[in-house]
Amino acid sequence: EEPQAAPAATGTAGQQVVQSPSGSAGPTCTLQQFGGTKFDLKTAVVGFSQSEKEANPFRIAETKSIKDEAAKLGITNLKVTNAQSQFSKQITDVQQLIAQGVQLLVIAPLNSDGWEPVLQQAAAKKIPIITVDRKINAKACSDYLTFIGSDFYEQGKRAADRMIEALGGKGKVAILLGAPGNNVTTERTNGFKDRVKEKAPGITISFEQTGEFAREKGQQVTEQLIQSNPDINGIYAENDEMALGAVTALKGAGKEPGTIKIVSVDGTRSAVQGIADGWLYAVIESNPRFGPLAFETAQKFLDGAAIPDKVIISDRDYTGENAKDSLGEAY
Amino acid sequence: MAELTSRQGGRVAVRKPQVYAWVQDYGVYAAVLALLLFNVLFTPHFLDASNFRTQLVQVTPIVIVSLGMALVIGTQGIDLSVGSVMALAAALTVLYLGYGWLPALIVAVIGGAVVGAAGGALVAYVGVQPIVATLALLVGVRGLANVLVPQLVEFRNPGLIALGSSSVAGIPVIVLIAAALTVIVLFVVRRTTFGRQVVAIGGNRSASELSGLPVKRVLLTVYVISGLLAALAGVLATARLQASDPTSLGLFIELSAITAVVVGGTPLTGGRIRVLSTVMGALLMQLLAATLIKHNLPQSWTQMVQAVIILAAVYATRKRGTR
Amino acid sequence: MEAVLEAKGISKRFPGVLALDDVSLALRPGEVHALVGENGAGKSTLIKVFTGVYRPDGGELRYQGGPAAFATPMEAQRAGIQTIYQEVNLVPMMSVARNLLLGREPRGRFGVIDAAAMYGEAERVLAGYGVETDVRRPLRTLGVGAQQMVALARAVSVDARVVIMDEPTSSLEPREVETLFGVIRKLRERGIAVMYVSHRLDELYQVCDRVTVLRDGRLAHTGPLAELDRLKLISLMLGRDLNEVRSDGLTSFSRDHAGEPHGNGQAPVVEARGLTRRHVLDGVDVSVRPGEVVGLGGLLGAGRTETAKAIVGALPLDGGQVLVAGAPLRAGSTAAAIRAGVSLLPEDRKAEGIIPTLSVRENIALAALPALGRAGVVSEAKIDRVVEIFMRRLRIKAASPHQLVSELSGGNQQKVLLARWLAVRPKVLLLDEPTRGIDVGAKAEVQALIDELAEEGLGVLLISSDLEELVEGADRILVLREGAVVGELSGDEVTEERIMATIAEQADG
């Protein structure tokens, strides 16, 4: 068929689910602990600072779900900024949101460190900050309110499990790294490596090069890889785009589906489709639909309930078994 | 008397300067050979035909973009917008794919030409400095591409996919296209009035004006050509990727292209264009990247090595002052 | 007497040429030493060797009794050797004052430059050289002549032991030349050695004590100037024997001003009406008939260059129009002018003439390109033919047609530009200082050429600061002052005296 973008999932399909047992374990935070004052979410000025362009399925779905949920809740005054992947810009963006008098901040941080200037200003004004999908290295409940998102290290480990399963515990694996210096890259790499080390000494990681989270780069690197290391058995791609690039490369090299096992992270529609077509072995989901959970948490907090210091959502695995049926829920 | 000196000159000329000149003109070729040799010795499976195909296919977009860049640089200008133009082309291609791949390609190329014309107009008629004029486009046009196609779109159009993946006599089509374009540009530079005018303008603009050259028109045309070629490169890259990715397609390719041109010995000060060496420059950088990847060097090393090689290559091909 | 600056057996080789071959020269304190030779003889190169711009390939330099090897011009200057180079070498975008005083600006508190003092001093100094101008203006807004004076002032206003001048008068007016000679005589009295390069022989006889003649990079003669008469000197430069030179004569114009003026009766090929541009031109009318040579006279800054540029549409105008063969030219389009057959040989060779990155060949062919090919594809054969012809006809001296034009000597570059314009076969040629920096031989050739072309029916507008040339060459002379035509001389009136008089009386009146 002709061009078709993967439509962001609609309705409640693929809704985020909080990992159980929910955060009720760790420390919690209430309005008085935080020292804030109650306000009505509907009439409040809410700021959302997005880190990267809404140009890949994850970011599109993320921003969309925040906007949709806000609309759904009748929050009229939502201000959205986008840092275009420049960290300095994101700092400025948030400061300018604060300057515009936001009462609640939802931030998708580009980086975990370096938030002090913002946190200080927000704390001074007692503005609760909810960070989504990436953590901020600071004190919950004082510097910021809470973190909602996946555990990237965990994703790496689960990817490793799938790879081990796919290769039966031995073989040569290549890693397509994300953008260098990026927390996500680091954690997904470490998780994967640690797990492989502990569970499958038979697997050697013989190659790791950055594909910068982009499909074309993934394709190019893979082309070089399979050309000079024909004996590679598996490829771990730290996001779906690079995995799909790898697939294009394999097709180009005349390889058959499944001869090289590919495991990746994200759970975009095309990737899940890739599993169904037999090119990918498994995809570890990283669910971007933070809207509902974020505002729900905020509302709870304003109502005086205790909020866990981090809300880890349970991501699913897409595999050969469930791929076809879960296509609709993939984003 | 003229005869006398020229004869004398002839005799004198066959000395050291010639060696310098040779290194200056063929340093890139030497560097490429050296790198090839290194790989033959130390890189497994390097001599496979498939490997050369890979390298050529991957370098194609940079080569095509560099051709346009070389022309622009020849006029003492620079075109930073090429990467974004590629993105725009990718977007337009997939938008018009419904009408078949050829119409889509044509629309995309026209789009590129329009962007080029915008840049050219700013430079030639308004007198904005090339680097900022095209910087504005670099920012804006990438945005435009994203507005048209917000996220990566896959396509199944057999024609376009074939364009990207099929080969004739074992040589990928896109490589053949790049080769053809190289020959054309070579001809334009060496044999046409336009080519002479381009270097003349780069060499001394006010003298060219006083000599009645259509300076502004030539400048405009040069940027249009650059945009055109960049767009074409964008379409081919898209065809190869089997998906249109305006977000990351062609990011930072302007730097690679400029590097290729300069490593090839074309001075950024304009007035001189070396087409074949530019292609060699692109090949050099491609081979270098490939080598570093194949040997699985970490990003940090990759970048530092690239830096050194660029310096070395340009040092070899630099123009020596008389002293 | 002990030489202050001395060259012993110097040689300098460039790719393709041996510019200097075992040249020796001694410069004594308090003497004015002429350095002469044909274009490309090696004068500028020798000077650049003296001042550390080039490092000699062989031979020895001695300065103040000791061996010397200046690594950079700066070192040479520090040591007391000041130089005015042939091509004006100042910074066009910097203000006149900053150019004049670069490196020795008056300092105020905290060693910071005192701007007020700087401008004051600059104005004072320049006034002494007859340049009245706003010293805050960028230098490029001055005419070439004025710029030359600034360079001169810059060079001699510091205390120097040796002052070298490479064709300083090439763009000066008689008045300024006098100023210059005044300066030179003062220098001599102060015991400073002056090396003086010029193609204007009569000037040499006015100021120089001794002379050194270079030919093809070799030393041809050196000794007291008084011992050589003009002809002998020329024959030394050209390397031809006396009688030959004598028969050729010196100025090669053979125009008879008496009798029937040229192109009389015929309709003018080009006619400019009321050319006007604020501050520069005001209502200039010029017309040139086929076969007629019209001279433009006037002092520096009179606007002759502007007039010429305006005619070819290279200068935006506030008013006036240009007619070619009765038809109005599209304003502001040089291309149109050239197509219509009106071409300008610009005054500033370096900035507006040569394309330094291209070869002699490409430079000659440049303007004629459209004609030298079909359907936008150039014909190398045609180009070769044209280039061949003109390199012969103008005796352009280059290692080969493929040598970079920037490597040619000043004079030869000028010939290349002439060739470029002759190659487009214009109806009218506007020549702005066509013989500036050209040696006697070449000058004669160029003048002869102008004659010849005029005979063939070409109209010529001749701008020259060399009054003799103007008088000999032109049928009719328009005198400009402050951008306006203040007098027209034709027939027997065309004499140096009348020109000076016209300028003067206007100046007083």
Add this chain to the structure above:
Amino acid sequence: MNREQTSRLLQQHGAVMVLGLLVIVGSLAFDSFATPANAASVVVSSSFLAIIAIGMTFVIISGGIDLSVGSLFVLGGVLAAYGSRHGLLAALLLPLAVCGIVGLLQGLVIARTGMAPFIVTLAGLLGVRGLMLAISDEGATTYLVEDRTFAALGQNELLGLSYPVYVTIALALAAMVLLQRTGFGQNVYAIGGNEQAAALMGVPVARTKVYVYVMSGLLAGLAGALNAARLSSGVTILGIGLELDAIAAVVIGGTLLTGGAGGISGSVAGVLLLGVIQSIINQVGSLTSAFQQVVSGAFLALVVVAQRLLSKAQRLT
């Protein structure tokens, strides 16, 4: 003559005027634009780019260009954070020393070999980023600023503006004097205006060039260090494409890329212009990222054209 002087003023201050215009428009359009808090955020965030732009101005006036500043900026930050474990001095000196040396090397190569600054510093851009990745094991580790006094340098405020702003102002003033009122400044203009002539006029061309690139390196490093202090960590993902922002700012400020003309005030105005544009886009607060890019691209084009037309008069004379 009079016309010419005014047009020269325009050339120099075109950016300032466009800036004024934009600020007025912004204030009229959005009531939360002209607030002290917003103004502060613009000024503070601009100050780091401004410091870099000052160095870039010298480089460009000298007829060169420095693409390595973005990488030096991030390297400076990482080194500062790393050094801060050994106290304030180390936190400041380490980045300055390293970035200064990089500048020195680039300067030497450019001055001695006559290679194009564009390409030399392009290599610098790559190499320095590689170096940064190397010392932060491929960007995985982010060093945190240990030394509080150093952090204070980037965070403490005076009259609602954090220290870096005042550092920037001081540097800008010093740079103006250096450029307009010292022999060094004159030499920079001279070699930018006509290198050959400058050499013949006795300007120490090579040395001047080296100084200029050292300065640019030092300033980029300093900006990085101050930024690290502000973020109190050596973030490794900064500075990509920063060199282009700096160049844009300088050129918008009326400095000619061909060298020989320009000034500091314009560059600073150019930096603020870029900041204000972003701020206005944020004020709208509903544009998609793609549209934001289109808008800022259009703005940039508009600004350069305006600046160009304002200074057009000068070209004619």
